[in-house]
Each structure stands twice: as C-alpha cells, then as structure tokens.
Amino acid sequence: MAARYPIPTLRLRDGHSIPALGFGIGTAWIDGKKTEINRKLVEAIKTAIKLGYRHFDTAEVYNSERELGIAIKESEVPREEFFVTTKLWKNWDNITASFEASLERLRMDYVDLYLIHSPFFVESSKDLQTQWSSLEALHSTGRARSIGVSNFYAPHLTAILQTAKIKPVINQIELHPYLQHPDLQALLKTHNIALASYGPLTPITKASPGPVDEVVERLARKYGAGEGEILLRWVIEQGGVAITTSSKEERMRGYLKATEFELTEDEVKEISEKGKRKHHREFFRSRF
Ligand SMILES: NC(=O)C1=CN([C@@H]2O[C@H](COP(=O)(O)OP(=O)(O)OC[C@H]3O[C@@H](n4cnc5c(N)ncnc54)[C@H](O)[C@@H]3O)[C@@H](O)[C@H]2O)C=CC1
Numbered sequence: 001m002a003a004r005y006p007i008p009t010l011r012l013r014d015g016h017s018i019p020a021l022g023f024g025i026g027t028a029w030i031d032g033k034k035t036e037i038n039r040k041l042v043e044a045i046k047t048a049i050k051l052g053y054r055h056f057d058t059a060e061v062y063n064s065e066r067e068l069g070i071a072i073k074e075s076e077v078p079r080e081e082f083f084v085t086t087k088l089w090k091n092w093d094n095i096t097a098s099f100e101a102s103l104e105r106l107r108m109d110y111v112d113l114y115l116i117h118s119p120f121f122v123e124s125s126k127d128l129q130t131q132w133s134s135l136e137a138l139h140s141t142g143r144a145r146s147i148g149v150s151n152f153y154a155p156h157l158t159a160i161l162q163t164a165k166i167k168p169v170i171n172q173i174e175l176h177p178y179l180q181h182p183d184l185q186a187l188l189k190t191h192n193i194a195l196a197s198y199g200p201l202t203p204i205t206k207a208s209p210g211p212v213d214e215v216v217e218r219l220a221r222k223y224g225a226g227e228g229e230i231l232l233r234w235v236i237e238q239g240g241v242a243i244t245t246s247s248k249e250e251r252m253r254g255y256l257k258a259t260e261f262e263l264t265e266d267e268v269k270e271i272s273e274k275g276k277r278k279h280h281r282e283f284f285r286s287r288f
C-alpha cells in the first residue's frame with residue numbers, strides 16, 4: 001500500500017519544491033568497491049517508490065547512482081515525479097566531468113539538486129568560491145535545477161556568499177536533537193537557505209540512552225507512531241527536510257507515518273530542550 005497522504009513539500013528559494021521526507025541511498029547501502037549492479041538495492045528503491053517516496057538522495061561517493069537510475073526507469077513512474085539529489089565528491093579539477101558522469105550513471109538528463117558534498121577537502125575560501133561558481137555554471141545549463149551545499153558551517157557559507165551570484169538553496173547537514181546548530185540555523189534563515197537533516201534518527205540508533213528517550217517514547221505512544229517518526233517529524237515541524245533510509249519495507253512504511261500527524265509547538269520545544277543536554281556527532285567527527 002502506498003502512502004496514505006502525500007509527502008508535504010517545501011518551497012526552495014529558487015521556486016522549486018522539495019519533498020520534506022527523502023530516502024537516502026548512502027550510509028547503510030555503501031559498498032564503494034562494487035562494480036556489479038546491486039539488484040537488492042534496486043529492488044529496495046523500487047519498494048520505496050511503490051510506497052510513495054519520490055525524493056531520493058545519493059552521491060558520487062556512495063556508488064549507488066546507477067541503482068537509483070535503474071530503479072526509477074524500472075518503476076515506470078515518470079521522471080518528472082521524482083526529486084533526485086546527488087553530490088560532488090573530491091574532483092574539484094573537473095566538476096563538469098564529475099557532474100556529467102553522475103548524470104550518466106543516473107540515466108538522467110538533469111538532477112533536481114546538485115550539492116557540494118563537503119567543504120573539508122579544500123585549502124582556502126577562494127577554492128570554495130571557485131567551486132561554487134562551477135555549480136552556478138551547471139545551474140545555468142538547466143541540468144542542475146537547484147544547487148546547494150552539504151556539511152557547510154558558518155565560515156564556509158560566509159565565504160561562498162561573498163561571491164555567489166546564486167545563493168545555495170539548501171545545506172544538508174547532520175541534524176538531530178543532539179546536534180542542533182542554533183547559530184548555523186539562524187544564518188541559514190537570514191539567507192532563506194533551507195536545511196536538510198541527515199542522520200535524523202541518531203538519538204535512537206547511535207546515541208541511546210539519552211535525555212530525549214523518554215519524550216520520544218511518550219510521543220510515539222501518543223501518536224501511534226514509531227520513535228523514529230517522532231524524530232523525523234521534529235525536523236519537518238521546524239521547516240526542515242528529513243533524509244532517512246532503511247532496507248526494510250516495514251521501516252520504509254513506518255517513516256511515512258511522519259507525514260500523518262503533527263507535533264505541537266510545546267512537544268517540539270520539549271524535544272529540543274532535552275536534546276540540548278547531550279552532544280553527539282556521528283559523521284565527519286575528525287573535522288571538529
Ligand atoms: N551529506 C552527507 O554528508 C551525508 C548524507 N547522508 C544521507 O542521509 C541518509 C540517511 O542517513 P542515516 O544516517 O543513515 O539516517 P538515519 O539517522 O535516518 O538512520 C537510518 C538508519 O537507522 C536504522 N534504523 C531505523 N530505525 C531504527 C531502529 N528503530 N532501531 C535501529 N536502527 C534503526 C535504519 O535501518 C537505517 O540504517 C543517507 O542514506 C545519505 O543519503 C548521510 C550521512 C552523511
């Protein structure tokens with residue numbers, strides 16, 4: 001059975017819309033060395049499509065773009081119904097070649113969103129500015145409908161905003177109650193840059209036990225949802241986009257419940273306040 005309700009969308013600063021719940025094909029799926037097509041992954045993506053997911057998040061470095069392209073073709077759902085994000089890894093010298101290789105693997109002639117995966121591989125602000133101008137050039141061809149960044153913190157954003165002709169539409173970062181980035185969130189709001197959360201389930205999957213456990217369990221009972229769905233909804237209620245994943249159909253189905261109820265302002269606040277009592281960063285730890 002497909003989603004009972006359509007997944008809500010968020011309007012980006014360039015006028016395009018992004019579904020507020022995305023299905024990631026990184027982390028749990030990664031096998032950077034594989035050369036054969038992973039049919040299990042293709043089938044899992046097709047299951048997600050059947051359940052109603054239309055927003056997929058991949059990256060050059062995940063080695064999953066080919067499977068996403070095949071799954072979308074085999075699903076027979078029109079390309080225009082999907083929102084596909086991919087990300088540039090380290091090939092700064094020829095960004096156009098990297099981008100075109102991604103399109104080829106995806107079997108697509110455009111992506112909805114192209115992101116710089118990380119700012120941590122360059123030496124200077126000037127390098128970041130040069131990279132951003134290459135994304136602007138791709139955007140002008142129409143093959144990257146929207147452009148944005150990932151794992152950017154205030155100094156990285158400030159650097160590119162100094163010379164940007166087009167501001168990033170989104171910053172995809174690790175965001176959950178134990179990593180809330182209040183200052184970065186304020187900066188994004190000032191520039192109308194949306195926030196996408198990866199690792200939204202971290203408090204229950206990687207950082208438990210912790211101070212939000214009790215409230216998340218209580219709200220899951222109240223709304224007849226899983227604990228994960230409370231954390232996904234916490235992101236969505238704050239105007240963010242939540243990117244999660246699973247290989248299990250039951251979990252894929254469960255996450256969709258996050259679109260079927262609303263948390264009250266006080267409930268969002270309670271999770272945030274309790275979350276502030278613990279700090280946990282799962283990804284790119286060595287950079288901080
Ligand atoms: N831009 C970036 O640098 C990054 C982007 N991402 C993107 O975000 C996506 C999601 O990232 P995750 O950290 O995996 O997201 P997540 O925090 O939503 O965790 C999803 C994982 O939790 C497991 N899970 C769900 N419910 C569970 C439960 N009750 N008990 C135990 N395990 C449970 C799932 O099976 C899955 O493996 C990735 O696939 C990728 O597309 C992820 C990391 C970095």
Ligand SMILES: O=CCc1c[nH]c2ccccc12
Binds near residue numbers: 026030032
């Ligand atoms: O994007 C998520 C984190 C990450 C960075 N590099 C790799 C490589 C393979 C899987 C995930 C990641």
